[in-house]
Amino acid sequence: xxxxxxVEDLQVKGKRVLVRCDFNVPIQNGEITDINRIVAALPTIxxxxxxxxxxxxxxxxxxxxxxxxxxTLDPVAKKLSELLEKEVVFAKDxxxxxxxxxxxxxxxxxxxxxxxxxxxxxxxxxxxxDSFSEDLASIADVYVNDAFGSSHRAHCSTVGVTKFxxxxxxxxxxxxxxxxxxxxxxxxxxxxxAILGGSKVSDKINVINNxxxxxxxxxxxxxxxxTFFKALGHEVxxxxxxxxxxxxxxxxxxxxxxxxxxxLIPVDTVITxxxxxxxxxxxxSIDSIKADWMxxxxxxxxxxxxxxxxxxxxxxxxxxxxxxxxLENFAKGTFEIAKTxxxxxxxxxxxxxxxxxxxxILGFGDKMSHISTGGGASxxxxxxxxxxxxxxxNDK
Ligand code: AMP
Numbered sequence: 001x002x003x004x005x006x007v008e009d010l011q012v013k014g015k016r017v018l019v020r021c022d023f024n025v026p027i028q029n030g031e032i033t034d035i036n037r038i039v040a041a042l043p044t045i046x047x048x049x050x051x052x053x054x055x056x057x058x059x060x061x062x063x064x065x066x067x068x069x070x071x072t073l074d075p076v077a078k079k080l081s082e083l084l085e086k087e088v089v090f091a092k093d094x095x096x097x098x099x100x101x102x103x104x105x106x107x108x109x110x111x112x113x114x115x116x117x118x119x120x121x122x123x124x125x126x127x128x129x130d131s132f133s134e135d136l137a138s139i140a141d142v143y144v145n146d147a148f149g150s151s152h153r154a155h156c157s158t159v160g161v162t163k164f165x166x167x168x169x170x171x172x173x174x175x176x177x178x179x180x181x182x183x184x185x186x187x188x189x190x191x192x193x194a195i196l197g198g199s200k201v202s203d204k205i206n207v208i209n210n211x212x213x214x215x216x217x218x219x220x221x222x223x224x225x226x227t228f229f230k231a232l233g234h235e236v237x238x239x240x241x242x243x244x245x246x247x248x249x250x251x252x253x254x255x256x257x258x259x260x261x262x263x264l265i266p267v268d269t270v271i272t273x274x275x276x277x278x279x280x281x282x283x284x285s286i287d288s289i290k291a292d293w294m295x296x297x298x299x300x301x302x303x304x305x306x307x308x309x310x311x312x313x314x315x316x317x318x319x320x321x322x323x324x325x326x327l328e329n330f331a332k333g334t335f336e337i338a339k340t341x342x343x344x345x346x347x348x349x350x351x352x353x354x355x356x357x358x359x360x361i362l363g364f365g366d367k368m369s370h371i372s373t374g375g376g377a378s379x380x381x382x383x384x385x386x387x388x389x390x391x392x393x394n395d396k
Contacts, residue, residue, distance in 0.1 A: 002178050005169040005394045007044055007144055012053035014110055018140035019044060019171065020157050020389075022149035022373060023059035023076045032079055036360075037149065040373050042083060044146045044171035045113065049086075052110040056139060057088075058096070058157055060120040060150065067094040067121040077115045089114045096122050097135040105139050119157045126155050133160030146171025148178070149352065149374030151389030152381075158389035168393045173373065178390065180370040181317075181381045184349050188315040190216055194382075195306075195337060197222030198320025198354060201245045206383040207319070212255050217262040217309050221298050221322035221333060228253070228265045229295075234287045237271065239295040264309055268299030270323065270330060277327045297323025298333035307340050316341055319351030319379065325358045334358050342367035351378040 010017075021041045026033045041057075048055045057080075064071035077090035089112070091101035096117050104114050119125045124132035133156040137143075143165040145151065150158050151174065162168045170178075184192070194215045196204055201224040211218060220228060223240035230236055231249035256263035265286075271293040272281040283299040284290070298306070310316065318341065322333030341348045342364040350359050350368050353375025359365055372378040377387060 002170070002175055002182070003395055004390065005396050006175055007047055007169055007171055009396070010051075010142060010144075010167070010169055012048055012051045012142055015053055015141040016056060016105065016108070016139060017048050017053040017142045017144060018056045018058065018136060018161070018165070019048065019144045020147045020150070021057050021059045022147040023073060024061050024149060025076065027061075027075055030075055032075055035079060035083075037373050038076065038079055038083065040173050041146060041171075044144065044173060045084065047172070048144070049084075049111045049113065053142075054105070054108040054110060055113045056105060056108075056116065057113065058116040058119050058136070059147065060125065060155075060157070061118045062120070064118060064120050067117075071118050071120070073115055073118050080113070080115065084113065086113065091116050093117050094121055096132070097139055102139065119155070122156070124156055126153070128154050128156055128160045130160060130163070132156040134164050136161045137164030140165050141167070143168040144171050145169075145389050145393055146173045147389065148174050148372070149377050151374070151387040152377040152385070154388040159392045162392040170390065170393050174390065176370070177372055177374065177378070178381075180347075180349050181372065181378060184315050184317050184347065185214055185382060185384070188214070189347065190315070191313050192315045193217040193219065193310060193313040195219040195221065195316065195318040196320055197224065197322045197334075199223040199240060201227045201242050201249065204320070204379070205245070205248060207379055208252050209255070210384040211382060212252065212259055212261055215261060217264065217313075218256065219306055219309060220263075220265045221302075221306075221337075222320050224320075225266050225269070225298070226295055229286045229289075232286075235289060235291070236295065237289045237291050237293045239289065262309065264305065266298045266302040267305060268301045269295040270297035270299055270332075271295050272330070275324055275327065277329050281329055297330040303333055303336045306337060310340050310344060313344060314346045315349075316344065316346055317349045317351065317382065319355050319382065321354055321358045325362075331362075335362050338362045338364045351375065351382070
C-alpha cells in the first residue's frame with residue numbers, strides 16, 4: 001500500500017487546493033486528439049469540487065522554450081469544462097501565477113475551478129528553481145499531485161512546490177497507477193510475465209535488469225530483439241541494432257539463466273526492404289535475415305510461442321510494441337499480444353506511451369486491467385526507481 005497522504009485524508013472546504021495534473025495531451029490545430037489523460041484526472045477534481053475546495057489546476061504541455069500560443073492550455077480548459085459540465089476558468093497568464101491568475105483565484109468560490117497556464121511558460125519550472133515554486137505555493141493552502149505521467153521529473157510543480165505548502169497529498173490517479181504497478185512489481189500474483197518491446201534496448205536496460213529479479217517469464221519483441229539476435233551470433237541485415245549493447249544482451253540472457261527466468265526472444269521475424277505498407281515482406285527464422293532487409297515484426301511461430309507462454313499467467317506487464325504496429329503489414333505481432341492479453345484471466349497492465357496507444361488503436365483498451373497514463377514514469381517505476389513527485393508528498 002502507498003504510504004502517502006491521499007485526497008481522502010484532506011479537509012478542503014473553503015481552501016485553495018492546487019492540483020498538479022498531467023494534461024500533456026496531443027493537440028492538432030487547436031483540437032485535442034486523445035482525451036484519456038484529461039478523463040483520468042476527473043475523479044480527483046470531482047472529489048475536491050464536491051468537498052467544497054477552490055480547485056486550482058496546473059499542468060505542463062509539450063516543451064515550449066517560451067510562452068507561445070501553440071502550447072497554451074486553453075483547449076484543455078474547454079474540454080474539461082465539457083467533461084465536468086461546469087465552468088472552468090482559464091487563467092490566461094504568461095507568468096502562470098501573474099496578475100491575471102491571481103485575480104481569477106481571488107474571485108473563486110467553493111467548488112469552483114480555475115486552470116492555470118502551461119507551467120513550462122516559466123523557465124524555472126524544469127530547473128526546479130524556488131522562485132516559481134514559491135509563486136505556486138502562494139496561491140495554495142493545500143497541494144495535490146495527481147500527475148503520474150510527470151512524477152519522474154523533479155520540477156517546481158511536481159516537487160519544488162511541496163517545500164512551501166504545508167499540506168500535500170496524492171490524487172486518485174496517482175494512487176491507482178502506483179497500486180497497479182507497485183503490486184505487479186513487488187507483490188505479483190504468479191505466474192508473472194513481462195513483455196518488453198519498442199525500438200531500443202538502451203531505453204529498457206534497467207527495466208530488463210530489474211524485472212529479471214521479479215518475473216517468471218520475460219518476453220522480448222520489437223526493434224530491441226535484433227540486438228539479442230546479434231548476441232546469439234546471427235546477422236540482422238538492416239534491422240535496428242545497438243551494437244554496443246550486444247555484451248549487455250548476453251549478460252541479460254546469462255542472468256535469466258542463472259535466475260531460472262524463462263527468457264523468450266523471437267524464433268522468427270517478418271522482414272521487409274522498407275518500412276512501408278507496399279514494400280515486399282516475408283517471414284524468416286532469426287538466422288536467415290537477408291543482408292539488405294530489416295526485421296519489423298515477430299513472425300508467426302513466435303506469435304504462437306508467446307501466446308503459449310502467456311497461458312495461465314496471472315499478472316502481465318507490457319511495455320513496447322512487438323513491431324512497427326503503425327503499418328498494417330507489420331502489426332500482427334502487436335495485435336496478437338494485445339488480443340491474448342484481452343482474453344486472459346489475469347491482471348494486465350499496459351505501460352504508457354506506444355503500447356497504450358497500440359492497445360487503444362487495436363480496440364482492446366477496455367479489456368485491460370490498467371493502462372498507465374505515464375510512459376516515462378511507468379518505465380522508471382519498472383526500473384525500481386522512486387518517483388520524485390511521489391516521494392515529495394507528505395507521508396500518511
Ligand atoms: P518505443 O518508443 O521504444 O516504445 O518504440 C515504439 C516504436 O518502435 C514504434 O513506433 C514502433 O513502430 C517501433 N518499432 C517496433 N518494432 C520495430 C522494429 N522491428 N523496427 C523498427 N521500429 C520498430
